[in-house]
Amino acid sequence: MRLLRVGPPGAERPAVRDADGRFRDLSSLTPDICGAFLAGDGVARARAALAAGDLPEVLGVQLTGEESPVRVGAPVARPGKVVCIGLNYRDHAAETGAPVPDRPVVFLKDPATVIGPYDRVLVPRRSRKTDWEVELAVVIGRKARYLDSPAAADDVIAGYAISNDVSEREFQLEFSGQWDLGKSCETFNPLGPLLVTPDEVADPQGLGLRLWVNGTPRQHGHTGNMVFDVRYLIWYLSQYLVLEPGDVINTGTPAGVALGRPDAPYLRAGDVLELEIDGLGRQRQIVGQA
Structure with missing residues (x-):
């Protein structure tokens, strides 16, 4: 569905x-x-x-973001947690100069950052390095606590969606010893448009991800290149966190972010972001100023 x-x-x-x-x-x-x-x-x-x-x-729903008569919101209401995985693609780790992690890099993002897939993304005040990240999001459908194995993750997945893990790199990497400050600014997690149930996603490790800024391709990756796959991540997280129905897991981004590309300027008001993942639809955001 x-x-x-x-x-x-x-x-x-x-x-x-x-x-x-x-x-x-x-x-x-x-x-x-x-x-x-x-x-x-x-x-x-x-x-x-x-x-x-x-x-x-x-009537009136469009999934292009182009003057839709009916607004499309995030496909899940009020997630209790947004759990994020950093450096989960080898090419992204390489472009940022970080080693490929031996264990998943886990951080939390304020659930209030979740907005609709066509809503406006706001560059924070005093921001100089607001960045984009196309990611596969997994939504939890059943409580996950100390799962026995990665295979058990299949029983707790409600579905998949597109996530834009917007990040302010100066806040994230220079202003704090943890990443949360640069990840939890308002509007920093467009989600959707669709929550696609697992029966319609043959293999979560078989999906292409793409992102454009002002029509220029910036990211073109594949979930098969994750360091830690979806099932492993859910199993791993369940050993430390209790995952509840409605929680969202952002599973990491491939190469092509502004942080890793000197030729790609950071986001400014008026920029247009477009994102897509195979079978999950398409997002579009116009960037504004907070």
């Missing part, structure tokens, strides 16, 4: 995209796409209602 949330910030409605590309309202089944919906039988009930043709159509 391809789940999404549409409407003004704080008043989004749950919806699903059908096989014909139309959007169907799930409000009769659930007030929102959240941890409770994902952990229970919400997806199964939505699937049954969609098959029965019982869901009314939502």
Whole structure:
């Protein structure tokens, strides 16, 4: 299934995209796409209602970001945690001058950074080095605590989405001994447009990722090049954190960020970001100034 949330910030409605590309309202089944919906039988009930043709159509939704009459929000409401993995692609580690890690590099990002896939990204005040990062996001659907093996991760994944792990590099690397300061500025995690359930993603390690700035290609990677794959990451995190339904894991970014490219200027107001991952849709953000 391809789940999404549409409407003004704080008043989004749950919806699903059908096989014909139309959007169907799930409000009769659930007030929102959240941890409770994902952990229970919400997806199964939505699937049954969609098959029965019982869901009314939502008109005016576009997944291009180009003047959509209906806003598209992040596909999961109120994630309790956004857990991020740093340096998880060898080429990205190389471009930043960092060694390939022996263990996953883990940090947390303020969940309030999560916004819709076409919402405006704001460059913070006094920022000089606001950067982009296209990433595969994994949304948790069942509690994960001390999983026995990476294979057990399959049972706790609700779905996959595109994430833009926006980062302010000066705040991140020069102003603090930890990364959180440069990762948790407002609007720094566009997510979506779709939450695609695992049955529609044949292999999370078989996806291409791409990002453009003002039409110029900046990132072109593949999830098969992750240092630690999705299943391993979920297993690993469960040994230290309790992952709850609705939590988001940003799994790392490939090479091509501004930090690693002297020829690529950092983001400024008016820039346009476009991101896509195979099978998960496309994001577009216009950059503004805080």
